[in-house]
Amino acid sequence: xADENVVYIGNKxxxxxxxxxxxxxxxxxxxxVKARGKAISRAVDVVEIVRNRFMPExxxxxxxxxxxxxxxxxxxxxxxxxxxxxxxx
Amino acid sequence: xADENVVYIGNKxxxxxxxxxxxxxxxxxxxxVKARGKAISRAVDVVEIVRNRFMPExxxxxxxxxxxxxxxxxxxxxxxxxxxxxxxx
Numbered sequence: 056x057a058d059e060n061v062v063y064i065g066n067k068x069x070x071x072x073x074x075x076x077x078x079x080x081x082x083x084x085x086x087x088v089k090a091r092g093k094a095i096s097r098a099v100d101v102v103e104i105v106r107n108r109f110m111p112e113x114x115x116x117x118x119x120x121x122x123x124x125x126x127x128x129x130x131x132x133x134x135x136x137x138x139x140x141x142x143x144x
Numbered sequence: 145x146a147d148e149n150v151v152y153i154g155n156k157x158x159x160x161x162x163x164x165x166x167x168x169x170x171x172x173x174x175x176x177v178k179a180r181g182k183a184i185s186r187a188v189d190v191v192e193i194v195r196n197r198f199m200p201e202x203x204x205x206x207x208x209x210x211x212x213x214x215x216x217x218x219x220x221x222x223x224x225x226x227x228x229x230x231x232x233x
Contacts, residue, residue: 096184099225103211107223115227120229122192134196136188140209 064082064098076142077109084144085116091123091137102140105131110144117141150168153179161190165231166198173233174205179224180212191229199233206230 060079064072072088079086092097106113119139127133149168153161161177168175179187182203208228217221 064150093182093185095188096182096225099184099209099227102209103223103225107211115209118209120188120191120204120207122196136185136192138188 060085061087061089062101063075064094065103066094069097069104071098072097073104073109076101076105080110080142080144086142086143088140089137089144091135095136095138098138098140102142105142113142113144115140116143148180149174150176151190153177153183153190155183156191158186161186162193162198165190169199170203175231177185177229177231178226179226180224184225184227187227187229191231194231202223202231202233205227205232208223 060083062072062079066131076086076088087101088098102115106115117139118141121137121139123135123137124132125135149172151161151164151168165175165177175188177191191204197206207230210226210228212224212226215219216223
C-alpha cells in the first residue's frame with residue numbers, strides 16, 4: 056500500500072474526482088490532489104466536497120502552488136500555474 | 145498603514161491584479177489574495193506571476209481553502225469554493 060496516492064484533476068465532472076479521492080482513502084491515509092491551469096478551481100471544489108459532504112474527518116495538511124512549463128502545439132513554451140493539495144485522514 | 149492588505153480576484157485581466165498586489169506591497173509587508181469559484185485559478189496565476197516576474201523576494205506564507213454560501217438569483221443557496229493566499233515580503 057503506497058503512502059501517497061495522487062488524483063489528477065482534469066476536465067471530467069467534479070463528482071468523478073470526488074469518487075476517486077474517497078476511493079483512494081480506502082487504501083491510504085494521505086491523498087494528494089493535483090491540478091494545473093483552469094482545473095485548479097475544480098481541484099478546490101473536489102477537496103471541499105470531499106470534506107463537507109463525504110469525509111468530514113479529512114484535513115488539509117498542506118497546499119503548494121507553483122509554475123510548470125509545458126510545450127505548446129507549435130513548440131512554444133507555455134507557463135501554467137499548478138496546485139497540490141495534500142489531504143490526510 | 146494597515147498590516148494586512150487584501151486583493152480580491154474577479155473577472156478582470158490577470159495583469160491588473162498583479163499590478164494591485166505589487167502596488168499594495170509598497171505600503172505593506174503582507175498582502176492577502178482572495179478569490180472564489182472559477183476565479184481561484186486566476187488567483188494562483190496572479191501570485192505566480194508576482195513571484196516569478198516582479199517580486200522574487202515574496203513568499204507564500206499560508207494558503208487556506210474553504211466554502212462560502214451565497215444566495216443565487218432566485219434565493220437558492222449556492223456553495224462556492226474559496227481560496228486565501230497570504231503573501232509576505
